[in-house]
Amino acid sequence: MSYQAPIKDMLFVLNELAGLEDIAALPGFEDAQPETVQAVIEESARFNQEVVAPLNVTGDREPSSWRDGAVTTTPGFAAAFRQFVEGGWQGVPHAVDLGGQGLPKVVATPCIEMLNAANLSFALCPLLTDGAIEALMTAGSDTQKALYVPRLISGEWTGTMNLTEPQAGSDLALVRTRAEPQGDGSYKVFGTKIFITYGEHDMAENIVHLVLARTPGAPEGVKGISLFIVPKFLVHEDGSLGARNDVQCVSIEHKLGIKASPTAVLQYGDHGGATGYLIGEENRGLEYMFIMMNSARFAVGVQGIGVADRAYQHAVAYAKERVQSRPVDGSAKQAVAIIHHPDVKRMLSTMRAYTEASRALAYVAASHADRAHASADAAERAQHNAIYEYLVPIHKGWSTEMSIEVASLGVQIHGGMGFIEETGAAQYYRDARILTIYEGTTAIQANDLVGRKTVRDGGAIAKGVLAAVAETERALAARAEAADAGPVFETMRKHLAAGRQGLADVVDFVVAHAKSDPNAVFAGSVPYLKLSGIVLGGWVMARAMLAADAKRAEDPVFHATKIATASFYASHILSQAPGIAASIVETVGGDAWLAQDVEAY
Amino acid sequence: MSYQAPIKDMLFVLNELAGLEDIAALPGFEDAQPETVQAVIEESARFNQEVVAPLNVTGDREPSSWRDGAVTTTPGFAAAFRQFVEGGWQGVPHAVDLGGQGLPKVVATPCIEMLNAANLSFALCPLLTDGAIEALMTAGSDTQKALYVPRLISGEWTGTMNLTEPQAGSDLALVRTRAEPQGDGSYKVFGTKIFITYGEHDMAENIVHLVLARTPGAPEGVKGISLFIVPKFLVHEDGSLGARNDVQCVSIEHKLGIKASPTAVLQYGDHGGATGYLIGEENRGLEYMFIMMNSARFAVGVQGIGVADRAYQHAVAYAKERVQSRPVDGSAKQAVAIIHHPDVKRMLSTMRAYTEASRALAYVAASHADRAHASADAAERAQHNAIYEYLVPIHKGWSTEMSIEVASLGVQIHGGMGFIEETGAAQYYRDARILTIYEGTTAIQANDLVGRKTVRDGGAIAKGVLAAVAETERALAARAEAADAGPVFETMRKHLAAGRQGLADVVDFVVAHAKSDPNAVFAGSVPYLKLSGIVLGGWVMARAMLAADAKRAEDPVFHATKIATASFYASHILSQAPGIAASIVETVGGDAWLAQDVEAY
Structure with a gap:
């Protein structure tokens, strides 16, 4: 099933509801003029429709696989990711002086939506990298920023987020991974992290793990957690790659959906300790991780919108093709395409109404983030920030919950064919099911x-x-x-x-x-x-x-x-x-x- | 995850809401005294818990497989089915003079619920056989009844229901399979039927296909469809098996769930015509099939209740074990089992409330079927029948729609573990998804x-x-x-x-x-x-x-x-x-x- 980006609706929401014109008038966002934005969205649509979307089914049928510590991603993923990097798509919302395009979040958001509609599994890798960039930009030292951020923004390297441990899921107070200072400014990290999305893969030359761990003598609970950079390959001062670090992917999970996205169990320090570098101050790790998490939460909400739209498009196409039963109003003597039946219309309208409403709410939320970032007045910035922060959990929770319902309706519209895997509707139903769980359950x-x-x-x-x-x-x-x-x-x-x-x-x-x-x-x-x-x-x-x-x-x-x-x-x-x-x-x-x-x- | 039949709730509903005592007073149901009913339910619980339930996960991991026209069911299924037959479980609601136990539907219903809670895929085989028995009892000739029904009631043979064709799903007017009279009372059947549950398998010595087809010159639309018996092996007058009939299983489907249940594509008449026998009169096939379908619709509603209860039990067990976060009311300083958290309680209560309400409604509906069958007064019978018929689509539609929501909540309660297939919660989410589709979509x-x-x-x-x-x-x-x-x-x-x-x-x-x-x-x-x-x-x-x-x-x-x-x-x-x-x-x-x-x- 091909994907057609809903460009018209995206531009309508940006212009009519999210105030794109006002945002383009804010300092730093001068490039976000309507024509530029339209061009960026159209180009993103083209890339995602042509390159990323066709790999969605492939990823489901040929998931990432693990062998001897290495993960081989779905055939085609690495090549598509190279094109993603070459297109500069990772950099859309990031700082121009570090290689990004410096566009507002309200413009990056439709790009993220299209990437996710095209392929949830593929999109997860850049999603986590975005979070790592934001965390490093906020809490990293100048040296750390200079060393890691440009390569993350370019997409040469990717980022991960290491919170969960077997005993510590929603409750991070239970984190046990430890980090021991080595006297040279570095730490040795020991512990097991689970559910690490793209914790190991073959799409980039290095992986920058951001890892929550406890230093010796740290307080119990969430107030004793620090955040560390633990790169897969150590990085020399000039940015070139050094030795392999002591972090191993010991397995990946067998999941209900998003099968192409490798969900890794990472073992830190089995061979003497993984070298890590403290971000910011000790014991403030959760605070820093929240920067990453908030970025990721917003993006996961957008994942919900993306998969909902894809499921909707799939169902519409089927409903226009499948001929079954005469119309209830007697307007035809022959069986008609099922889209003419009122209940099918009701289901499709439900899918579309949820998708469009959550899209509009997401873009409006993003516009508050941009105003919080760039408005001239401090009180105005604070006010917009508070509104954005209020909307993030609503957007994340609601967009993902609705996406499950929408994907389920998509299966229903297909009737018996919806239950057959080859049809493709079932994949959205399986894939969407993670969205209300990761980056914080509903x-x-x-x-x-x-x-x-x-x-x-x-x-x-x-x-x-x-x-x-x-x-x-x-x-x-x-x-x-x-x-x-x-x-x-x-x-x-x-x-x-x-x-x-x-x-x-x-x-x-x-x-x-x-x-x-x-x-x-x-x-x-x-x-x-x-x-x-x-x-x-x-x-x-x-x-x-x-x-x-x-x-x-x-x-x-x-x-x-x-x-x-x-x-x-x-x-x-x-x-x-x-x-x-x-x-x-x-x-x-x-x-x-x-x-x-x-x-x- | 083991299954514990909710015997207490079942007996409560039977006795307090469904009027078991009154039904046991009706002619023909004298055996349904409270102690007998309790014994039947307890024995059914034991069988389903010990024999059938452990095969549920096996069926998901080692689905039925097809090779050269033959279907090999999941390891363990055939042996369990032999025990099912030996226990006389197929016969619970069927006529005593043909080998059944003659118990009311209100007693058979909890048995069917337990079988389905134990294993949806396994339960489908008897479910279809029940429908074939009812159709033959209502519309079959005395010879047909004598030849087929006792072997279906015993479970030696199983039944199927052949409606769907590639172009004819919800709309049976589009059925094209044809049946040509041979002058000797038999017909030759030609056509392709899809989505035939247990259309081919290795659990019984014969399969009795009930097939919708058109005779030459039959009117167009649903008024020109007749119903035929097409046994996999032809049957001699003494009931012994004859030659293999011209019906071939050409493939089985690759499905989202209920993977152990083989969903067959059946090809009739590729080698000269499959021998079939008309049931009742020509062109009244849909009416007869509706008997089978109504029986199956009620049973599919019960499937929803079964899988919902199983998902609930799975989630409760996890919620009592998994320790995460301190209570919001400050009643403990340490992390507690998540069942103590109000939102987990809300989800579990939602699951249980839906399950218990739909169980109660189903058993009450079944009690009307029994009164419709056995009440002394004709007007009373008609009234109960009308109520039962009113409740069937509500029960089927609602119990199955809620089962998807319940199974989804079951995944949610497991958090990230719910998305990992090994946990088992995801299977219910996948399995339940068919229930709102087959035997008539919602x-x-x-x-x-x-x-x-x-x-x-x-x-x-x-x-x-x-x-x-x-x-x-x-x-x-x-x-x-x-x-x-x-x-x-x-x-x-x-x-x-x-x-x-x-x-x-x-x-x-x-x-x-x-x-x-x-x-x-x-x-x-x-x-x-x-x-x-x-x-x-x-x-x-x-x-x-x-x-x-x-x-x-x-x-x-x-x-x-x-x-x-x-x-x-x-x-x-x-x-x-x-x-x-x-x-x-x-x-x-x-x-x-x-x-x-x-x-x-």
């Missing part, structure tokens, strides 16, 4: 949303976002009054208002009860996250509806379709918000199910 | 629910069931008034009333608009089905809550747990009903999304 995102992003500021940022939603409601109400409006604006306004009210109630509930009844609040944390995604997704779709309405004359089919999709979103997805809100605020004071002893399970 | 069930089961009688049966729901609300209200009641009864009553009202509105909408706006009604058909499942699942959980409350003293932990689960169901699942209802009734009069041209997709 529950971890929801804990972040509740604790750091809602309770800490008493719900101030959340309420600020909800005020913006209310503004959109007023715009809908104004538009609904016009004689030519039809029912769509009022339908959207009604559901958006009900959803916003429900979400506001939940924010109040979370703030009020987090201390007094933490079990009740955290039992509702994932529903709170999903509710936020549904309501804020509704908000951006409402804005899209208004913008498409204003531009209707320009490209009638595209804009009418956008309005139809937004209208579907309102009636079929946003309409679920009040029920979810009710279920959250009802959980209080030792609910029977929450209070009961775990032995009863 | 959309096909929903069409049945709308057309034959709601519109045809003007919503009379649906309204009758809703009147019973209202009765339960009154009982909840009465119980809620007592001083010792606590909030659970009123919470349940409130959500049940809102759900019932929403469902009633939808039934009115469906009846009112099916003719005038079929596209709108059928666009809401799957949501209508899911809404029905959620509300009727809530109804049986409400009844369970009241029954458990009345019996609280007898087994306090079990009954308190049941009340807690019902309470969770009310707040977290039933609470979604009004939003779904709203989304259905809002789709009217050429909604933008529904009206738009398919080229816009």
Whole structure:
């Protein structure tokens, strides 16, 4: 199944919802003029459609394999990665003086989406490298930056993120890997790390592992973790490669999906200790790793959008081809393509509405990151940063949860053929399943949303976002009054208002009860996250509806379709918000199910 | 992961909700006394836990394989099937005079659930045989019954169901397989059938294929299809096996899940024609096949319950073992088993609530089938039959849709380990995915629910069931008034009333608009089905809550747990009903999304 990048929708969201023009006016982003951005996106589309997308099925059928410590990636991956490097695609959002293109995150995001839609497994390697670059740029020394970052930005080397150990998954307090200072500024690292994405592979000449470990005498828990650079090959001062470091890939996992992406078990220090270099200060490792993790979390949310869109395109193509049954309205005497059947339309519209809403929310979030980075005013920067940080767990959690549902609908549309592996729909269903788990499960995102992003500021940022939603409601109400409006604006306004009210109630509930009844609040944390995604997704779709309405004359089919999709979103997805809100605020004071002893399970 | 049959819950549902005592009082069901039923269920549990369940993982890792027309099933399957036959398990619900045990469907249903929880792939073989038995008992000649049925009931031979062809899946009007009369009462059958479950295997000495085909000059469409017996080996009058028939298994499918179950492509008549025997009258094949299909549809719904329960048990075991993070309420200073975390409890409770509600609804439906079969009064039989027929598509569609969600939650609870195939959680996620597709997709069930089961009688049966729901609300209200009641009864009553009202509105909408706006009604058909499942699942959980409350003293932990689960169901699942209802009734009069041209997709 070929992939067609949704360039029109991407540009619509960038221009109409994410304020690309304003961002291009910020210092440092002068290159992000509309024509340049369109050219970058079109070129990225071409590369991903032609080079990366065809390898998606190959990766599923011929996964990466391990032998004697070495990993051989899927045939074609290494060559495609060379083209990726040559095209400069790793550098899109990174510093110009270190070899990047210096484009804003809001422009890098569609490129990342296309890469992931083309091939989730392939895209994971650059995704982790991006995180390593951000961590080093923030916390690395000048020497470290100069030595590692340009080669990561070029893509010559790739990065990894080593957090998890067999006993330490979501709970990093349990990390045991240790790092012993050698007196020369370096450390010897010993321990086992698991689930290391692209922890070993044959696509680049070196791999820069960022590794969480404890130094001797470090405090217990997360306050005693430091972050180290442990390169696969040691690096001379001039950047040339030295000896092989004492880190070995002892196996890779046999997984449900993303089979081409090697998930490594890495053994550090079995032969005297792996040489590592401290990043920043001791015991601040988790803080630094969070930079990497936040970058990766945002990107994993984008993975959800990418795989959802790919599954949608696959299902549409099948639904237009497969002829089965006469139409229920008697409009034809013969069997018709199944896309004419209302339930198939409903499923396709659900897939598309989720995908477009989460895309719009992601790009809007990215635009806040860019404003947080480049706005002139410090208070403005702080405000945009807070909004971005509020949106990250919502985007990551919601976009990935919806991607599983969307991929599952994609299988369903194929009927029996969907269950046959050769059809290809099942791969998205398998691949998507990791997205709600890695880089922090949905529950971890929801804990972040509740604790750091809602309770800490008493719900101030959340309420600020909800005020913006209310503004959109007023715009809908104004538009609904016009004689030519039809029912769509009022339908959207009604559901958006009900959803916003429900979400506001939940924010109040979370703030009020987090201390007094933490079990009740955290039992509702994932529903709170999903509710936020549904309501804020509704908000951006409402804005899209208004913008498409204003531009209707320009490209009638595209804009009418956008309005139809937004209208579907309102009636079929946003309409679920009040029920979810009710279920959250009802959980209080030792609910029977929450209070009961775990032995009863 | 071992399987523990939920015997206590099964007996609770049979006795408290499905009226086992009343059914045992009906003529022909005298053997279904409580002690006998308990003994049957316990023995079935033992067999499935010890013999069938351990083969589940084996089947996934060593699927059935094809070579030169022959299928070799997973190692251990044939031997286990011999034990299944020896135990007489195929015969549980079938006629005593033909070798069965003559137990009511309400007793056979838990046995089928356990077989499926133990091993979906294995259970499919008997599932199809059951359908063949029912079709032959209803439409076969006396000679055919005498020749085939006893050997199917014993399990010596197995049955299959041959509907699908490459161009004819959901739409059987497109069937092309043809049958030519030979003048001696037999036919020669020619054609290709696909997706034939256990269409070829090595577990029984003969396979009785029931095949849809067209005779010469038959009308077009579904009114020109006849049903034929085409045995793999021809059968002499004394029941001994004759020559190999001209039906060949040319390949089996490479599937996402249920890999041990061979899904065959069968080629009929490549060497002169496969000998077939007409069942009943010509051109009434679809009607007869529907007997088989209804039996299989009910059983597939039960498959959903089985795999959901297995996934739940797997997740609970992991959640009790896996230690990660401190409790959010500060009740411990150390990391605890993750089952103590509120979000893990929420996920487990969701899994359990769905499973128990769909189990209760299934057994209640089965009890109506038994009353339809054996009640003394003809009007009563007709009434119970209509209720059963109304519940079948709801049960099939809802139990299977929920099983995918439950299996997905099971993966999520395992975190990263859930994505590793060796853990086993992923198998349920893959296996369950077929259940909403085969024996009629959820959309096909929903069409049945709308057309034959709601519109045809003007919503009379649906309204009758809703009147019973209202009765339960009154009982909840009465119980809620007592001083010792606590909030659970009123919470349940409130959500049940809102759900019932929403469902009633939808039934009115469906009846009112099916003719005038079929596209709108059928666009809401799957949501209508899911809404029905959620509300009727809530109804049986409400009844369970009241029954458990009345019996609280007898087994306090079990009954308190049941009340807690019902309470969770009310707040977290039933609470979604009004939003779904709203989304259905809002789709009217050429909604933008529904009206738009398919080229816009």
